[in-house]
Amino acid sequence: MKTIKVLAGATLALGMVAGAAKADEVRIGLMYTLSGPPAALGEQARDGFLLAVEQLGGQLGGLDAEIIVVDDELKPDVAVTRARGLIERDDVHFVVGPIFSNVAQAIQRPIVEADRILISSNAGPSDLAGEQCHPNYFNTSYQNDQVHEVMGAVAEQRDYDRVFLMAPNYQAGRDSISGFKRHFTGEVVDEVYVPLGQLDFQGELARISAMQPDAVFTFMPGGMGINLVRQYSQAGLTDRVPFLSAFTVDETNLPAQQADALGMYSSATWTPDMDTPGNAEFVAAFEEAYEMVPAMYAMQAYDTAMLLDAAIASLDGDLSDLDAVREALRNADFSSLRGEFSFNTNQHPIQNFILAQVNEREDGLFQTEYVETVFEDYGDVYAELCSME
Numbered sequence: 001m002k003t004i005k006v007l008a009g010a011t012l013a014l015g016m017v018a019g020a021a022k023a024d025e026v027r028i029g030l031m032y033t034l035s036g037p038p039a040a041l042g043e044q045a046r047d048g049f050l051l052a053v054e055q056l057g058g059q060l061g062g063l064d065a066e067i068i069v070v071d072d073e074l075k076p077d078v079a080v081t082r083a084r085g086l087i088e089r090d091d092v093h094f095v096v097g098p099i100f101s102n103v104a105q106a107i108q109r110p111i112v113e114a115d116r117i118l119i120s121s122n123a124g125p126s127d128l129a130g131e132q133c134h135p136n137y138f139n140t141s142y143q144n145d146q147v148h149e150v151m152g153a154v155a156e157q158r159d160y161d162r163v164f165l166m167a168p169n170y171q172a173g174r175d176s177i178s179g180f181k182r183h184f185t186g187e188v189v190d191e192v193y194v195p196l197g198q199l200d201f202q203g204e205l206a207r208i209s210a211m212q213p214d215a216v217f218t219f220m221p222g223g224m225g226i227n228l229v230r231q232y233s234q235a236g237l238t239d240r241v242p243f244l245s246a247f248t249v250d251e252t253n254l255p256a257q258q259a260d261a262l263g264m265y266s267s268a269t270w271t272p273d274m275d276t277p278g279n280a281e282f283v284a285a286f287e288e289a290y291e292m293v294p295a296m297y298a299m300q301a302y303d304t305a306m307l308l309d310a311a312i313a314s315l316d317g318d319l320s321d322l323d324a325v326r327e328a329l330r331n332a333d334f335s336s337l338r339g340e341f342s343f344n345t346n347q348h349p350i351q352n353f354i355l356a357q358v359n360e361r362e363d364g365l366f367q368t369e370y371v372e373t374v375f376e377d378y379g380d381v382y383a384e385l386c387s388m389e
Helices: 039-055 076-088 101-112 144-157 171-182 202-211 222-234 254-261 279-290 296-314 322-330 381-385
Strands: 003-007 025-032 063-071 094-096 117-120 137-139 162-168 187-194 215-219 243-246 265-268 349-360 366-378
Touching: 025 039, 025 076, 025 296, 039 063, 039 279, 039 296, 063 076, 076 094, 076 101, 094 296, 101 117, 101 137, 101 171, 117 296, 117 322, 144 171, 144 215, 144 243, 144 265, 144 349, 144 366, 162 171, 162 202, 171 187, 171 215, 187 202, 202 222, 222 243, 222 254, 254 349, 254 366, 265 366, 279 296, 296 322
Parallel strands: 003 063, 025 063, 025 094, 094 117, 117 137, 162 187, 162 215, 215 243, 243 265
Antiparallel strands: 265 349, 349 366
């Protein structure tokens, strides 16, 4: 790869002057949460993107790739400052990231209004898919509600009449509950929003035990999910109340959760065992390079790099016309590891959504595995609120 620069702090000099890079290179800013308990999520995404660029010989679309990695620290104000640095100091063509929706909401306007393109490889807040959509904003993951809608549909199909809902109190958490309810017509016995970063769930688990719902649905990313699953198992609830989740039992958390998560369900667009073109090769390469099982965060970032590669190649490396760049992204011909992929009118994916379950592999590692497809060629409901045609 030509250059990778890691910006750990807002004042660290990178030895790069805006506009001074060569015309035959593309500059990408990767913005992910890379510190604190949620760092595992950002590291997976960062590593997935860098793996793709390495496999492409350090280039994207035939241009040398200059990659600048920044840590948003899960702080919207920090993220805005570093987004402006990527634009004003580093003169990036694209910003890829972030992980969390509150960061995406903070950085979207400064980036798109500077005539740069932001591609979210994970966060999918509802407002950015709907009324605040923008021609310079693309999403290669999902709209937040969609992944959670899967579990609402599953609960409905399995006749879980009484369900306990729990999520962090921020945009993605609220979107998750909204998504679950979209396909669930039963009784919500309780709807609990906990502070983002909470690690002790004894109070909530006591309420679940007392209420004895037919199932629990939760979205708890990162360390929150690790602790919740451990405490859920320790409370003896695993065999009594089915555990439905999104981004709670996944490959970022399973190394710590291990057997406590066995059999738990998750919703997704992809699993490591899926039989899609190039997926087995991607999983093997990721595990060899980073000694861990890839999570959906890594897959989405890898796909984003491949999307950029295809789009830039279709332009013969000419990034001077922003309208042409946007059109190339919308129509990029690349093979997504998740299978069928296309952009909706709001530049969010139309794709399949699946039910997955935690299993232990023969080598002793844990991963989520495909169970069934719940939604096919599914676009988000907020596209109709987007003014783009």
